[in-house]
Amino acid sequence: xxxxxxxxxxxxxxxxxxxxxxxxxxxxxxxxxxxxxxxxxxxxxxxxxxxxxxxxxxxxxxxxxxxxxxxxxxxxxxxxxxxxxxxxxxxxxxxxxxxxxxxxxxxxxxxxxxxxxxxxxxxxxxxxxxxxxxxxxxxxxxxxxxxxx
Numbered sequence: 840x841x842x843x844x845x846x847x848x849x850x851x852x853x854x855x856x857x858x859x860x861x862x863x864x865x866x867x868x869x870x871x872x873x874x875x876x877x878x879x880x881x882x883x884x885x886x887x888x889x890x891x892x893x894x895x896x897x898x899x900x901x902x903x904x905x906x907x908x909x910x911x912x913x914x915x916x917x918x919x920x921x922x923x924x925x926x927x928x929x930x931x932x933x934x935x936x937x938x939x940x941x942x943x944x945x946x947x948x949x950x951x952x953x954x955x956x957x958x959x960x961x962x963x964x965x966x967x968x969x970x971x972x973x974x975x976x977x978x979x980x981x982x983x984x985x986x987x988x
Contacts, residue, residue: 937983
């Protein structure tokens, strides 16, 4: 019973905090709306030339903000591109090393499939998916060859 009462009090407190935050958000929006209405009324009282100039200033401000957002996105994409290029170089080096080791004769290896169970698991990290594969050590050359082709 006490546990239920404590849970109820926690929920009530969380609800009150949420309501308070929403009230503050409504007040902020109301103030912003009042400011916009005053600006609009002042704009209507101006001459047509000044109204056009004011509209242009508003559009310039909006485009500037949009431009800044796009620059941030571009920087993020450039960082991602550099990271992917580094990964590509690493994988190309691994493929080159594999090709060199493949040219050297290796004795055939018998595979026993029942002993080796292949399992694929996917990890999720911030919308970037990376796969992991479990395999037997003697199957590594075949796996690398299959992945490269």
